[in-house]
Amino acid sequence: MNVQLRVEAMEQISDKKRAIFKSTMELVRENGFHGTPMSLVAKHAGVAAGTIYHYFESKEHLLCELFNYAQQQAIAVVEQETVATIPFKESFFKLWMGLYTFYRDNQDMLRFFEQFVNSPFRTTMPPLEEDKFYTLLFAFFERGIREGELKDVSPKIVGTLAHSSILSMAKMAASGRLRFNKKELQQIQQLLWDGIALGR
Amino acid sequence: MNVQLRVEAMEQISDKKRAIFKSTMELVRENGFHGTPMSLVAKHAGVAAGTIYHYFESKEHLLCELFNYAQQQAIAVVEQETVATIPFKESFFKLWMGLYTFYRDNQDMLRFFEQFVNSPFRTTMPPLEEDKFYTLLFAFFERGIREGELKDVSPKIVGTLAHSSILSMAKMAASGRLRFNKKELQQIQQLLWDGIALGR
DNA sequence: GCAAACCGAATGAACGTTCAATTGAGGGTG
DNA sequence: CACCCTCAATTGAACGTTCATTCGGTTTGC
Known part of the structure; x- marks a missing residue:
């Protein structure tokens, strides 16, 4: 039940999504908010630009x-x-x-x-x-x-x-x-x- | 001499420059760092875009x-x-x-x-x-x-x-x-x- | 009359987003 | 097992926009 609750709360994130999060955070840290184009995020996360828009509505x-x-x-x-x-x-x-x-x-x-x-x-x-x-x-x-x-x-x-x-x-x-x-x-x-x- | 020193330190800023500073600060506050194009800064400061580049090398x-x-x-x-x-x-x-x-x-x-x-x-x-x-x-x-x-x-x-x-x-x-x-x-x-x- | 200040349309690069096409996993059918 | 169908996941080239910057020309102050 403990596990159950945690899963519910975290909403089970996909690997791709996590990779995109990680890349975004690293790039924002280095290049700032501006200065991290979606194309770069995509490259770093090892996905195509379009893929990001499958998971997220916009930047x-x-x-x-x-x-x-x-x-x-x-x-x-x-x-x-x-x-x-x-x-x-x-x-x-x-x-x-x-x-x-x-x-x-x-x-x-x-x-x-x-x-x-x-x-x-x-x-x-x-x-x-x-x-x-x-x-x-x-x-x-x-x-x-x-x-x-x-x-x-x-x-x-x-x-x-x-x-x-x-x-x-x-x-x-x-x-x-x-x-x-x-x-x-x-x-x-x-x-x-x-x-x-x-x-x- | 007190005044003298202060003037030296402040380097006598021009009115236009001050207006550009003020506009930039206000716009950055409202729209963030990205989201404040030079054209907007110019408009708010009441100067032409090119004028900014007379005072500053770049954004x-x-x-x-x-x-x-x-x-x-x-x-x-x-x-x-x-x-x-x-x-x-x-x-x-x-x-x-x-x-x-x-x-x-x-x-x-x-x-x-x-x-x-x-x-x-x-x-x-x-x-x-x-x-x-x-x-x-x-x-x-x-x-x-x-x-x-x-x-x-x-x-x-x-x-x-x-x-x-x-x-x-x-x-x-x-x-x-x-x-x-x-x-x-x-x-x-x-x-x-x-x-x-x-x-x- | 000559700098320095100023203008703003034009330029070109960068970027967010779209989309038609491709892949692949699952599953129902015979 | 072979076949086909479906649909989500994925791709990346292309699009349209936005924006920093430039520059040829005009005004202003001295």
């Missing part, structure tokens, strides 16, 4: 679906690290580290995300999965406030602050300007925690 | 120069709020608020920044002014560490965290999803300060 749809697809993977990380049976503080550190390593190890995706959320697509075709991601994230921080672990600031604010700290650190690591060791990463998380936690 | 150069131009204004904010004669803690809050209001009130610019730094231009033509911005920012936080006001974490880390918090809050305010009142803004700054400051 715009391809990009939007890719965003949702990638976002689902980020959602999976949040769901995995925020089970309600684990104490809040422990979950907080696990979530921070989980998302950080996810973004750090998926730099194509990270770059694609940033390009996408600042593009006009976001407004012309609002992505469903992004809402879900933030809903989950904010719910987690609301729990922290409810349980008296966090200061009484809007969960949206705390959640956004936490997430932006993760993103900026992952981008820093990705750009190669600074590589963090385990101790530094713990320092960063602790620093954030000190800010948002309710001192006893 | 790419226009965008890069615009980035530097905009970045200079952000630099001006940092310089204004981080004079060494004001106590560090007070400067910190002034800087946070100064940059926050700057970004919030210049949403075109904010959006353009985000698009630009995640585009491939950043790597093909590394922007000088971005370096200067971060150099100033990091120097300020280094001062905080040196004066024993901040925890001994790399100034690059603290600076990046602080800046990302500003950006994410300004983006939130810009998107209209949440409008902050003065008390909430103070809460956010305090929260950050609590995280990075050395408890006595």
